[in-house]
Amino acid sequence: MARNSLIVQKFGGTSVGSIERIQAVAERVIKAKEEGKQLVVVVSAMSGETNRLLGLAQQVDAVPAERELDVLLSAGEQVSMALLAMMLNRLGHKAISLTGWQAGIKTSCQHNDAKITDIDPSYIQQLLEQDQIVIVAGFQGINDERDITTLGRGGSDTTAVALAGALRADECQIFTDVDGVYTCDPRLVPQARRLDVVHFDDMTSMARNGAKVLQLQSVEYARQHRVPLRVLSSFEEGKGTLVSFDSSAAANVVGVALKNQQTLLDVDMPLPELQEQLNLFGMQCWCKAVAADSTQIVTANEDLARLKLVLGNKMHPIATVSTLSVIGEDVSDLADNICAVLAEAGIRVRQNKRSTHCLSLLINEDDHQLAVDIVHKRFVVEPESLDNRSLLAVS
Amino acid sequence: MARNSLIVQKFGGTSVGSIERIQAVAERVIKAKEEGKQLVVVVSAMSGETNRLLGLAQQVDAVPAERELDVLLSAGEQVSMALLAMMLNRLGHKAISLTGWQAGIKTSCQHNDAKITDIDPSYIQQLLEQDQIVIVAGFQGINDERDITTLGRGGSDTTAVALAGALRADECQIFTDVDGVYTCDPRLVPQARRLDVVHFDDMTSMARNGAKVLQLQSVEYARQHRVPLRVLSSFEEGKGTLVSFDSSAAANVVGVALKNQQTLLDVDMPLPELQEQLNLFGMQCWCKAVAADSTQIVTANEDLARLKLVLGNKMHPIATVSTLSVIGEDVSDLADNICAVLAEAGIRVRQNKRSTHCLSLLINEDDHQLAVDIVHKRFVVEPESLDNRSLLAVS
Numbered sequence A, B: 001m002a003r004n005s006l007i008v009q010k011f012g013g014t015s016v017g018s019i020e021r022i023q024a025v026a027e028r029v030i031k032a033k034e035e036g037k038q039l040v041v042v043v044s045a046m047s048g049e050t051n052r053l054l055g056l057a058q059q060v061d062a063v064p065a066e067r068e069l070d071v072l073l074s075a076g077e078q079v080s081m082a083l084l085a086m087m088l089n090r091l092g093h094k095a096i097s098l099t100g101w102q103a104g105i106k107t108s109c110q111h112n113d114a115k116i117t118d119i120d121p122s123y124i125q126q127l128l129e130q131d132q133i134v135i136v137a138g139f140q141g142i143n144d145e146r147d148i149t150t151l152g153r154g155g156s157d158t159t160a161v162a163l164a165g166a167l168r169a170d171e172c173q174i175f176t177d178v179d180g181v182y183t184c185d186p187r188l189v190p191q192a193r194r195l196d197v198v199h200f201d202d203m204t205s206m207a208r209n210g211a212k213v214l215q216l217q218s219v220e221y222a223r224q225h226r227v228p229l230r231v232l233s234s235f236e237e238g239k240g241t242l243v244s245f246d247s248s249a250a251a252n253v254v255g256v257a258l259k260n261q262q263t264l265l266d267v268d269m270p271l272p273e274l275q276e277q278l279n280l281f282g283m284q285c286w287c288k289a290v291a292a293d294s295t296q297i298v299t300a301n302e303d304l305a306r307l308k309l310v311l312g313n314k315m316h317p318i319a320t321v322s323t324l325s326v327i328g329e330d331v332s333d334l335a336d337n338i339c340a341v342l343a344e345a346g347i348r349v350r351q352n353k354r355s356t357h358c359l360s361l362l363i364n365e366d367d368h369q370l371a372v373d374i375v376h377k378r379f380v381v382e383p384e385s386l387d388n389r390s391l392l393a394v395s
Helices: A019-034 A049-060 A066-090 A122-129 A155-166 A200-208 A216-224 A271-280 A301-314 A331-344 A365-381 A383-394 B019-034 B049-060 B066-090 B122-129 B155-166 B200-208 B216-224 B271-280 B301-314 B331-344 B365-381 B383-394
Strands: A006-011 A038-043 A095-098 A105-107 A116-119 A133-137 A140-142 A148-150 A171-176 A197-199 A229-233 A241-244 A255-267 A286-291 A294-300 A315-327 A349-355 A358-364 B006-011 B038-043 B095-098 B105-107 B116-119 B133-137 B140-142 B148-150 B171-176 B197-199 B229-233 B241-244 B255-267 B286-291 B294-300 B315-327 B349-355 B358-364
Touching: A006 A019, A006 A155, A019 A038, A019 A066, A019 B049, A038 A066, A038 A122, A038 A155, A049 A066, A049 B019, A049 B066, A066 A095, A066 A133, A066 A140, A066 A148, A066 B049, A066 B066, A066 B095, A095 A122, A095 B066, A105 A155, A116 A155, A122 A133, A133 A155, A140 A155, A155 A171, A155 A216, A197 A200, A200 A216, A200 A241, A200 A255, A200 A315, A216 A229, A255 A301, A255 A365, A271 A286, A271 A294, A271 A301, A286 A349, A294 A301, A294 A315, A301 A315, A315 A331, A315 A365, A331 A349, A331 A358, A331 A365, A358 A365, B006 B019, B006 B155, B019 B038, B019 B066, B038 B066, B038 B122, B038 B155, B049 B066, B066 B095, B066 B133, B066 B140, B066 B148, B095 B122, B105 B155, B116 B155, B122 B133, B133 B155, B140 B155, B155 B171, B155 B216, B197 B200, B200 B216, B200 B241, B200 B255, B200 B315, B216 B229, B255 B301, B255 B365, B271 B286, B271 B294, B271 B301, B286 B349, B294 B301, B294 B315, B301 B315, B315 B331, B315 B365, B331 B349, B331 B358, B331 B365, B358 B365
Parallel strands: A006 A038, A006 A171, A038 A133, A095 A133, A105 A140, A171 A229, A197 A241, B006 B038, B006 B171, B038 B133, B095 B133, B105 B140, B171 B229, B197 B241
Antiparallel strands: A105 A116, A140 A148, A229 A241, A255 A294, A255 A315, A286 A294, A315 A358, A349 A358, B105 B116, B140 B148, B229 B241, B255 B294, B255 B315, B286 B294, B315 B358, B349 B358
């Protein structure tokens, strides 16, 4: 007989932010359990807890010792996982919570930003065979020195995906505060539509270009380990969005992603030399040679101060810009068309970059709302009419 | 060359109850370090934290799953130990914090009340050789299943004493909110005097008979492993009280201890049968046969309800009583004398029990303040005059 299907579920800080919410999570978990599934549940710290602990640390030291910060922060997940396991016990189900090291999660040495290097799933498998629901602390592991480490931003998603890979889970479900992946951020474009399925290629492009629903790192990890991912709402019923390798999931234009708060700069330096300098400081920028000794680059505003240290008075800010990315199988072919539609609306496209499944356009930040409205409407909502229009434009 | 002396220091929840207090603890630790000592520091959870976590657990379940309660509560020490290590780092000293399992503390399986069964001190020793100050979470360990366990009441003292034993430390220092062991609880008898030294035999009797400054379990453990104990104030400078095996530490009358909130009962049952029943329920009482089928027993008020379940209407409460214990080498010889002095003051001694280093007297609880005042004054403060008086009484 085939084994029961094994699901890894991940609940973030808001989902376990109070005892009432922990009860709601427990009921969701139980529902899946009663459908006959084996369950591993990854939890973040209760919302607010990580900030509370960080606040204590910063009262001690503006830059706290990294090793000890990991010891401190990892206590947050220990609280939420124990409470969820207690709740499941109270509701009549066998459940056991495991810290990162108990769950066999090994990481690199880099404190505060460790990478998972290996997972020994044998103890979890043993507990699953005993019909236990296994709760695992997200965001944490242990390095070769047996020190506690944490994984950095989006760490709990990474834990869930990595566990799903190691356990060969049938699906990794990320529960969050939205009910799936949308064609565009619905706060930006209310007409944005939830996708039932999205291909890993497209999801990777969306995450890389500003979509916040899934962290890039966990999408890449899931893709690499071929773990189907599903994004679901913690608060509403629904099937969410499945991220898969199914080629039927690919679409001409899947969605639109946006990155704001970036600066376009002129730098008095030849492209190769600038690239070398940036690499030296571990910085990645969108660069374009504009003359033999002059390069244009785009950088996140939050990196400007750091860049200034490297480039001094060789850098000259030009404009605050946004990157608008259109994602889908054939978007490269649509580039001229999209630029024409934007030009028609008086929006200047300063640069564009084409890659497989993604076309990124650099526009002034002031234009971002209009641009995203237009592109989403014409190329996502009305692709049919667009196809006609595109033929007209070419003809 | 002899190794540097190795000290284990233990700070309770009040001592690490705020960032300011953690800084004060760090400064104390550094002072000892700068005197050339190797240091292992055991900490409790910040005061209030254990209750906060218990409160969360009880919102989930009135009787939370024991295993998960240990996972939850052990997060408390993880926070305080990390903050102390950070503070030491900030103040320029190498320090590393270790959870129970990282420190090699193995316990029995009994959740919420585990006993330390073994300590592997090799990792701590390795860190000490690297000149690290090692901070260890009190109150917690790990059992054979690799589950987190907690040690129950007074657990952090036990951790400190057990570590001191395993590391063959030169001294185990318990920092608390009083500056040492007193001849009597100073809240009860303001004239009580701090003892510079007290013998393990006497300290054991004091802890067993109501002195709260040290938990009986840790005194017994220290005695068994021949670890000198010192009780010190977290808040004031001073040498505190040394608990040692030095015979010069023994005194005729060392001090007076008191246990209130007890009940004297008649039970319609022969002593052997009653004893058997009590053993069956793991209860320990002071028993005395008063007739062939009748026994008097003394029990803590908090155990009355449980006792009622066992004995039903065979038990008849007589009075609310206190046990006043006089501790010291020759106290048995003083029994008649002490009873005479109390009788003179109109205080009825209902029963007395003599053992090595301890004489315990059962009195009405209403008399406890007067009794303790008289006994402390006559036999502790003025032992000289007492000796004369005693000769007169005998003659």
